[in-house]
Amino acid sequence: MLRWGALLLALAACLLLGLAVGQQWMNPLDATGQDAVILWQLRLPRVLVAFAVGGLLALAGAWFQVLLGNPLAEPYVLGVAGSASAGAVTGLMILPESAWAMSLGAFAGAWIGIIAVMLFSRLGASRMLLAGVVLAAFWSAILALLLALLPEQGLFRAFAWMMGDLSHSDVPVPVLLLAWAIALSCGLMLSRSLDKLLLGERHAEALGVNVKQLRTRLLWLASAVTALSVTAAGTIGFVGLVVPHLMRLIFGSLHKAVLPASAIGGGLLLLLADTTARTIIAPAELPVGVLTAIIGVPVFLLLLLRRG
Template sequence: MIARAALFPLLTVALVAAVLLNVGLGAVGIGPLEVVAILAGGAGLDLGVPYTEQQAAVLWGIRLPRVALGALVGGGLAVAGAALQGIFRNPLAEPGIIGVSSGAALGAVAAIVFGIAAFGGLALPFFAFGGGLLATLTVYAFARHGGRTEVVTLILTGIAVNAVAGAGTGLLTTMATDAQLRNIVFWTLGSLGGATWPAVLTVLPFVGAGAFLAARRGRELNLMVLGESEAQHLGVSTERVRLALIALAALITGAAVSVSGIIGFVGLVVPHLIRLLSGPDHRTLLPASVLGGAALLLLADLAARTLVIPAELPLGVVTAFVGGPFFLWLLHRTRKQHGGWG
């Protein structure tokens, strides 16, 4: 186990390294000194390190917004996954379980097929966020009974909503033109290729505030892991905490998916890796997941950008190649620990 005092510096170093690799590597190479010189030049300082106008334009206009968006999306998805795993007391839970990702996909595809996305840069994220929010509200409404949220019913309802949203997305895809199909496929597989500073500023308040508020619930989640009755006896309003964290997870995931498309497994893999490194204390797990998720998604995006230059792999494909085998290993490990599913 790694102590809390060492974990955060380690994750910070990993995140800084991922940022430097992402801003420097690509079709246009930018060395670390050149990166610093360009950033200083933006503040009016001349460090005497030569760089080209092309390098400055690529750094400011393409790579920095992409890195910022990747860090926000990765950190947000990871902390949402950690919160949901704590609520359900299940390491296999992740943001897609409450239907927000599939709902966001349906909203975005509808905006593309019906031509709404052509009206402006924020139209597609708005419809994606609205679709994710609607799906989450539907799941929660069906799962709530007698003033309480039934966890099993919530999970089963999430599966049903995911199926319906997936069917709707498939139906709309059959109605799309060839040009729209390319956009739909690229969006549903996830990408940071459309990152801009306006997109970063759009998603920042939702992900930033959601992650901050979720991370403050670490103590309550630690008590809820002991059991709902035990947590209530210790003064935790379990229903209120569950509702708050589900809402925050939906807010974070909906905002992230609205600008990056569907990117799976980050919310599953990162929290579990943090648990392996530092233990199950949610007071450490939640903020550490933000740093770990940001670093992991930036490394995945670096692979997506550079493995098949000049083409680019969909980011969701890269995370699936990493997360799929990890999920199978986690499934096997969980089954082995509990002696089967029954």
């Protein structure tokens, strides 16, 4: 049953990828001149970025939920989004003309936020989660200060990035796809230990799991994936929160099924949201982060009602 479900999900992914690229995807050799440029240099890279980033965020969400023992956990709950945003705006202030300044600042800011949270990791999952919430408020205050100091010509770019921007990613597409494949492979190698950790730390240790080592690996892995995703596409919320829940409802709680389904389902969700954002008010474009929040909030509330 799980294999058939995964196969159908993969086929749906291929179908939506084709639809998102456009009609010329069906016969790309016919694309010439301006159409070829739009197809190969604009549409296809954006589709691949959306799929990879969505999958990475969903994987990170599934890991954080196990790591913290909290179903409400997601990649941004530890304040990573706020610190990355502060880093991106700082980079824009220092080098406003550099295309890489915002991305490098976001990557550095994300890791600063991650290291700050890791200082509390020895105190337990609940305190680490509380520290993340407090640090998120701190980074929001820093971000507000930086935006107040930012020159007016940089405000539009900063706000666009903060609401999610897949059109100006400075991270190469092959790097994102390779990160997606590596992250999924690492998750599958840890899937049995993750299943045991769901039973509780004492039960997992009794079954031969080194809980401390597993938590450290999960924290570094999920943090690195989140930092890369934020650097590539800005702050896009709710993908890592909603997708793992949906996949568990469909495929059960075993991580050997949940993780591949989340990696594909997260990519599909962000791809669908980005396609909708580009077309719903064309030729204008909605921020994809706003659309994922609009989609994610009702779905998550529905999940809470079903669990209730």
